[in-house]
Amino acid sequence: MGNALRFLYGECCSKPTTTTTGGGGGGGGGNWVNQHQHQSHAAHHGVTTGGVSALARDIHQFELTSKVPEGLSKHVVSSKKAQSNWYGKLCEAWAQSQPSPNSSEEVSKFVIDTLKGHKKADVEGLLSFYGLPLPNSKVENTTGHAPSVANGAKYELDTLPVDEKAVADGDTVTVYVSTLNPKEAACVPKPVQAAAVERAKARAQRNYTKADALHKQITDAGYRMLNIENHEILARKYRIRLRGIDAPESSMPYGKEAKEELIRLLVGKSLKVLIFDEDRYGRCVGDIYCNGVFIQERMLKKGLVWHYGAYDKRPELEKWEKDARQKRIGLWASSNPEKPWEWRKNRREQR
Incomplete structure (x- = not known):
């Protein structure tokens, strides 16, 4: 099994196409792997490699050291002892798998099948830790009232935890999606990948002026380096306009209350966002779910937003x-x- 793991790890990690920059392309794959190993858990922030190779590496490391990866406890609910049990099962199952899984979908299914019977939150947390696809793409609904999620959505986002400053008002929020997500990983521009790697080097050398300049290059491209559990994560930025509702503006009655409620519902939590369209301001128009709760439903039932019937007929x-x-x-x-869209129209006419 060790040979199979080393082969997969090597196959996924030995090609420096997404990490080498400038004049540093002359090194061989072995040098790149050494650098990757030296970076400890860099595989989990999406800059150097994907979830398949990261899991293969950690299973191989567990086989050698009996230690589970650092930071996993932040994603799962069970103890370190239980985590060791999972990796033991994964080691045994990988040894018996013929052929070994090698795509993100195959590895995700492998993890789910191997850990069948364990807590769902643990399995999904483990998959999320490696940026692997979750068991299904349907959004769970605990309220019993949310509209069908398959009704015309163009794509789906699984976000990192939301920061309080990201909530602009009662119907707009900025979210970030880790580039460990397979869909995002395939779309990261090469200049952004290169800037992320060079920034890590600059920070290691304590050249913070260069690191800040590189981070500006990353943010200007719509990405950002986020510190999650003491690991740098390259993430893509999305501005989300909640579909079908319109919140009072901040200076209107209940504008402050609407924003505060959205903060209470979203901050510190990972979201599932279904994107349907883009508005004239470049924001993605979508439905937001948090722990199975349909956020637009919650805001409407609390009387903090209007149904935007002119654009949404649900x-x-x-x-x-x-x-x-x-x-x-x-x-x-x-x-x-006063309707917020009429309030805005009146303000425009007064200018």
Whole structure:
């Protein structure tokens, strides 16, 4: 099994196409692997390699040292002893697999099958740690009311935890998606990959002026280096406009309350976002789910946003707004609250 793991690790990691820059391309694959190993858990931040090779490396390391990877406990709920049990099972299963899995989908299925019977949160946390596909792409719904997620969505995002500063108001949030995600990894521009690697080198040399300049290059391209659990993660930025709702502007009644509620619902949590369109400001228009909760539903039922009926005809959203109106919840405590789109129109006409 060790030979099979080393082969897979070598196959995935020995090609420096996504990590070498400038005049450093003359080194061989072995030198690159040595550099990769020296970077410890760099494989988990998406700059140097993908989840397949990272898992292969960690299984191989467990076979040699009986140690689970550092940082995994932040993604799963079970103890280190349980984690050791998982890696022991993965070692045995990999040895018996014919042929060994080698794509992200195959490896994800391998993990799910091997750890069948273990806590779902642990299995999904392990997959998330390596940026591997989750068991299915359907969004779980614990409320029983969310609209169908397959109704015209163009693509789906699984985000990193949301920062409080990322919530602009009651209907707009900025999210980041790790480039360990297979879909994102395939789209990272080579200049961004190169800048991320050079920035890591500059920081190691304490050349923070150069590192800051490289980070500006990364952010200007729509990416960012995030520090997650003491590991640098290259992530792509998405601005999300919540589909089908319109929150009061910050200076309107309940504008502050709408923003505070969205912060309470999202901050510190990873989200599933279904993208349907892009608005004129370049924001992605999408539905947001957090731990199975449909966020637009929650905001409408609390009476903190309007159903944006001019652009979204879903009857569910109309009903949730109507129910809040009848109960005089939130902004509906007023007999005639001003519509945010009319408020904006009036401000434009006054200029």
